[in-house]
Amino acid sequence: xxxxxxxxxxxxxxxxxxxxxxxxxxxxxxxxxxxxxxxxxxxxxxxxxxxxxxxxxxxxxxxxxxxxxxxxxxxxxxxxxxxxxxxxxxxxxxxxxxxxxxxxxxxxxxxxxxxxxxxxxxxxxxxxxxxxxxxxxxxxxxxxxxxxxxxxxxxxxxxxxxxxxxxxxxxxxxxxxxxxxxxxxxxxxxxxxxxxxxxxxxxxxxxxxxxxxxxxxxxxxxxxxxxxxxxxxxxxxxxxxxxxxxxxxxxxxxxxxxxxxxxxxxxxxxxxxxxxxxxxxxxxxxxxxxxxxxxxxxxxxxxxxxxxxxxxxxxxxxxxxxxxxxxxxxxxxxxxxxxxxxxxxxxxxxxxxxxxxxxxxxxxxxxxxxxxxxxxxxxxxxxxxxxxxxxxxxxxxxxxxxxxxxxxxxxxxxxxxxxxxxxxxxxxxxxxxxxxxxxxxxxxxxxxxxxxxxxxxxxxxxxxxxxxxxxxxxxxxxxxxxxxxxxxxxxxxxxxxxxxxxxxxxxxxxxxxxxxxxxxxxxxxxxxxxxxxxxxxxxxxxxxxxxxxxxxxxxxxxxxxxx
Amino acid sequence: xxxxxxxxxxxxxxxxxxxxxxxxxxxxxxxxxxxxxxxxxxxxxxxxxxxxxxxxxxxxxxxxxxxxxxxxxxxxxxxxxxxxxxxxxxxxxxxxxxxxxxxxxxxxxxxxxxxxxxxxxxxxxxxxxxxxxxxxxxxxxxxxxxxxxxxxxxxxxxxxxxxxxxxxxxxxxxxxxxxxxxxx
Numbered sequence: 080x081x082x083x084x085x086x087x088x089x090x091x092x093x094x095x096x097x098x099x100x101x102x103x104x105x106x107x108x109x110x111x112x113x114x115x116x117x118x119x120x121x122x123x124x125x126x127x128x129x130x131x132x133x134x135x136x137x138x139x140x141x142x143x144x145x146x147x148x149x150x151x152x153x154x155x156x157x158x159x160x161x162x163x164x165x166x167x168x169x170x171x172x173x174x175x176x177x178x179x180x181x182x183x184x185x186x187x188x189x190x191x192x193x194x195x196x197x198x199x200x201x202x203x204x205x206x207x208x209x210x211x212x213x214x215x216x217x218x219x220x221x222x223x224x225x226x227x228x229x230x231x232x233x234x235x236x237x238x239x240x241x242x243x244x245x246x247x248x249x250x251x252x253x254x255x256x257x258x259x260x261x262x263x264x265x266x267x268x269x270x271x272x273x274x275x276x277x278x279x280x281x282x283x284x285x286x287x288x289x290x291x292x293x294x295x296x297x298x299x300x301x302x303x304x305x306x307x308x309x310x311x312x313x314x315x316x317x318x319x320x321x322x323x324x325x326x327x328x329x330x331x332x333x334x335x336x337x338x339x340x341x342x343x344x345x346x347x348x349x350x351x352x353x354x355x356x357x358x359x360x361x362x363x364x365x366x367x368x369x370x371x372x373x374x375x376x377x378x379x380x381x382x383x384x385x386x387x388x389x390x391x392x393x394x395x396x397x398x399x400x401x402x403x404x405x406x407x408x409x410x411x412x413x414x415x416x417x418x419x420x421x422x423x424x425x426x427x428x429x430x431x432x433x434x435x436x437x438x439x440x441x442x443x444x445x446x447x448x449x450x451x452x453x454x455x456x457x458x459x460x461x462x463x464x465x466x467x468x469x470x471x472x473x474x475x476x477x478x479x480x481x482x483x484x485x486x487x488x489x490x491x492x493x494x495x496x497x498x499x500x501x502x503x504x505x506x507x508x509x510x511x512x513x514x515x516x517x518x519x520x521x522x523x524x525x526x527x528x529x530x531x532x533x534x535x536x537x538x539x540x541x542x543x544x545x546x547x548x549x550x551x552x553x554x555x556x557x558x559x560x561x562x563x564x565x566x567x568x569x570x571x572x573x574x575x576x577x578x579x580x581x582x583x584x585x586x587x588x589x590x591x592x593x594x595x596x597x598x599x600x601x602x603x604x605x606x607x608x609x610x611x612x613x614x615x616x617x618x619x620x621x622x623x624x625x626x627x628x629x630x631x632x633x634x635x636x637x638x639x640x641x642x
Numbered sequence: 643x644x645x646x647x648x649x650x651x652x653x654x655x656x657x658x659x660x661x662x663x664x665x666x667x668x669x670x671x672x673x674x675x676x677x678x679x680x681x682x683x684x685x686x687x688x689x690x691x692x693x694x695x696x697x698x699x700x701x702x703x704x705x706x707x708x709x710x711x712x713x714x715x716x717x718x719x720x721x722x723x724x725x726x727x728x729x730x731x732x733x734x735x736x737x738x739x740x741x742x743x744x745x746x747x748x749x750x751x752x753x754x755x756x757x758x759x760x761x762x763x764x765x766x767x768x769x770x771x772x773x774x775x776x777x778x779x780x781x782x783x784x785x786x787x788x789x790x791x792x793x794x795x796x797x798x799x800x801x802x803x804x805x806x807x808x809x810x811x812x813x814x815x816x817x818x819x820x821x822x823x824x825x826x
Contacts, residue, residue: 199669200676204719207665224719258661258722383713390707 082211082242083108086175087116089218092250095146096120097137097506099130103150104190105177108242110148122506122535125527127154129499131161132525135170136500139486140461141507144171144225151177152190155236156197160493162232163201167490168316169289171230173221174202180240181209194236203231211244216251223254228261229381230293262380265397265405273351273393274409276374280349282421283309286332286361289316289489290354290380290399292482297321299403300353307410308418310425312340314355316489318474319482329425333361334625335471338432341623341631343425344369351376354399357388358490365389367630378402432623434475435637442616443592445469445544449476449516451595452542455603456512461486461504465497465517467551469544471621473516495524501539502532513538519545519572519612529582532608540602541610543575546617554620558635559627575612586610652703653682654711655732655804658724662688662695666720670697677714678704683736685801694722698803731807734778740789741796743770752792759788770795 080088086109090098098121102110113121124130127149134145145165149155155176165172178184179191195207204224206217214237221233277283291300297320304311304327311321312329323330329340344350350372355361357377362368365388369375377384377391378399385394395402436446449472458480464473464487479485486504488496501515522543532539553567579586585605589598589612602609622637660666667686674681683700701711712726740761744752745768753763753771761775775785779802786794 195665196668199672256719259719381717383710383717385713386707387710 080246080248081108081112082214082237082244082246084112084115085211085214085246085248086218086237086242087112087119088248089215089250090146091116091118093218093222094143097122098146098148099124099133099137099503100148101127101130101150101154102148103154103177105151105179105239106148106154106175106237106242107177108239109175109177109237121148122531124499125530126525127157128161128495129525129528129531131158131172131174132164132493132496132499133503133506133528133531134172134174135161135165135496136463136486136503137507138165138170138172138503139500140483140504140511143507144173144222145503147172147174149174149176150190151179151194151239152192154190155194156192158234159197159201160491162198162234164488164491164493164496165232166201166203168488169230169293170232171225172232173218173225174232174234176234176236177242178207178236178238181238182240184209184238194234198234201232202234203229205234205236207236207238208241209238211241211246214241214246215248216254219251220254220256224256224259229290262398262401263382263396265395265402267405269393269395270402270405271409273376273378273395274406276349276376276393277303277307277309277351277406278411278413280374281417282347282371283307283349283351284329284343284347285309285311285351285353286314286344286355287311287317287320287353288314288355291317291320292354294354294380294398294400295482296354296400296403297482299400299407301325302407303403303410306407306412308413308422309351310343310422312336312343314361314489315470315474315487317355318485319479320354322480323478324480331474333631334359334363335621335623336631337434337475338623338634338636339425339428341625341634342428342432345371345630345632346424347372349374349376351378353378353403355379356384359388360489362388362631363625364628364630367632432636435622435642437616437619437637437641439642440616440618442619443590443595443613445472445613445615445619446476447592447595448542448544448613448615449473451599452514453477455599456514458484460484460512460514461508463487463497463501463504463513463515465515465521466492466494467518467521467549468546468554468619468621469516469518469521469550472544494521496521498522498539498541499525499528499531501541502528502537505537505539506535509538513540515539515541517541517543518550519543519547519575520549520569523572526578529579529584529608533583536607538606539608541608543610543612544615545575545612546615546619547572548617550619551621554624555627558624575610579610584608584610586612588612588614590614652708653728654701654703654708655727655734655802656699656701656712656715656724657727657804657806658697658699658715659689659722660695660697661720661722662693663720666695667697669718669720670699670715673714673718674699674701674711677710678706679711680704683801685803687803698801700802725806727804727806732804733807734802734804735776736779736782736802737774737776737800738782738786739764739798740773740775740786740794741770742773742789742792743795744792745769748792752789755788755792759785761785
């Protein structure tokens with residue numbers, strides 16, 4: 080076998096069914112043999128960044144690792160943003176890049192870049208393969224590292240002469256990585272202490288992050304919340320980990336979280352964070368975060384997250400499911416009536432700080448669009464959001480009752496993520512309706528992938544919340560940067576209906592509330608990809624929002640004059 | 643890259659066994675830089691196991707919680723084990739080579755000074771001598787202070803290596819004799 084065939088055979092053995100990639104000079108010896116592997120479906124993207132986001136969306140929607148091919152130099156470098164996006168959100172991916180011949184490495188030859196060096200900080204691990212006999216082991220390790228413990232992207236850079244070398248592979252059954260201990264067992268003492276603290280707290284709050292979804296711990300989380308009668312919220316990436324219509328649900332926490340969530344976090348006497356990093360978007364001003372929490376419990380699989388931002392009183396370093404499963408039999412229900420004052424207080428906050436939006440200025444509002452969409456899909460569609468106002472609106476104005484139905488770039492905040500990720504999600508879950516919610520600015524960053532959607536008739540419905548500006552940046556300039564609007568108006572954007580037409584898919588434009596239902600009728604009865612350009616209120620803002628540099632208690636709500 | 647004793651709390655002395663692969667040093671250094679830590683001293687060398695190297699690092703944790711340095715490095719797949727020696731009884735050693743431009747009677751006085759201060763002349767030529775000294779940070783600093791009047795023309799320091807005085811149980815008997823020799 081050649082090294083190129085070994086790569087493909089190794090992928091087949093890992094159960095890979097889909098590859099997103101782009102051929103070029105340094106990975107041609109792999110592509111040469113691809114037609115011999117019909118079980119490996121390949122999607123030819125239009126830009127390598129698109130491949131990385133597609134693989135990411137595929138992985139988030141399926142739970143299986145996404146696989147990417149790119150050539151050396153610019154091909155591999157175009158993956159960097161996509162790798163960083165997956166890395167920040169703990170998404171399993173394996174990227175296989177071509178590299179120049181081993182004899183040319185370090186000589187600045189054509190299309191040579193130090194890809195291992197460039198991607199070191201944005202991958203969980205990476206490899207450069209300079210000997211063909213290492214290939215089977217390294218690819219096996221790459222999949223193992225990408226998918227175990229806290230998942231993440233792994234890059235394997237394969238020199239071109241290695242792809243061409245001939246070798247009879249020995250396929251390893253196991254991996255031997257003595258420095259890799261991905262899944263620590265929960266410490267029973269820490270679990271017991273956490274259970275005891277949770278059982279005796281007066282005003283407990285649980286926050287759940289992506290780790291709960293990644294470990295499929297939502298049932299255990301629900302059982303603990305119900306048994307201990309603990310109000311439970313989620314991070315942006317934890318959306319769906321706890322059903323948002325549950326009586327104990329606190330909905331979204333953090334910088335743009337719901338008022339009742341933020342009040343509860345600030346007033347709780349015990350806070351248990353499960354499967355989350357406690358980053359700045361969760362805490363806002365860190366030293367004002369959860370000031371009354373006499374007990375802070377942090378459950379996370381990654382020991383380096385424990386105490387990185389806030390030192391916990393009780394740390395459980397473990398997979399969320401393993402930890403919560405051990406905790407469940409140890410927690411006790413509160414005494415009769417003990418929880419009433421806390422739940423009543425949260426109910427009052429929920430009434431005092433409802434989610435509101437502008438309904439009086441005659442413009443089409445993004446919430447009008449999302450509410451109509453939700454009325455039709457209920458909780459059975461996958462929503463893939465981009466970054467910016469559209470992301471927060473899609474998070475807040477939808478009822479996510481189960482995990483895996485809301486996909487977005489929470490950690491890296493990568494504009495242009497949503498559309499290619501939605502293509503990947505739809506290819507992973509063809510039975511699900513997949514809606515891409517994006518602003519027009521983020522959409523055009525990766526809009527060339529419309530070709531992929533058309534070529535493969537990937538049934539993604541694109542909902543553009545088009546305010547002809549960089550909405551979130553404009554909102555920040557208005558509110559936090561002295562009202563100086565600088566470089567936020569998108570004066571010359573394409574006519575998106577014509578753009579869709581040029582790519583070969585139907586597109587329609589919606590200017591007013593009365594056309595919304597009709598537009599969704601059209602999208603739902605049209606098979607294949609559809610683009611709807613909703614021309615929304617250019618002044619629409621995201622509320623609630625915590626002003627920059629402030630604590631969670633200082634959140635702003637929709638001003639009454641805009642209601 | 644002289645290494646002061648880790649008296650300030652933010653300085654950590656770490657010893658790590660790592661896989662001897664190309665790029666491991668870059669990975670370790672990159673992690674330390676990216677997390678806002680600063681390397682004050684570093685030495686790398688082989689262990690008695692093939693394919694494994696030992697790194698001794700003195701790291702300024704900056705504004706981070708001090709144990710973050712260890713946790714972040716432990717995160718690296720090629721770091722097999724890592725120990726924070728800051729708070730444990732340990733030995734620190736560093737080697738310094740010093741070139742002195744001395745001749746005639748100055749040279750004799752310098753050599754006598756080196757002897758008194760516990761160093762050793764390792765090479766000599768008509769225009770000068772090269773001397774070596776090893777020991778803890780403070781000792782090397784004092785040694786250099788003594789020689790400075792003679793004109794140090796070149797100085798090379800190895801960076802520190804460190805080892806905990808803890809002896810794992812299975813080899814306690816053998817190691818017990820060695821502890822007796824080296825304790826001072």
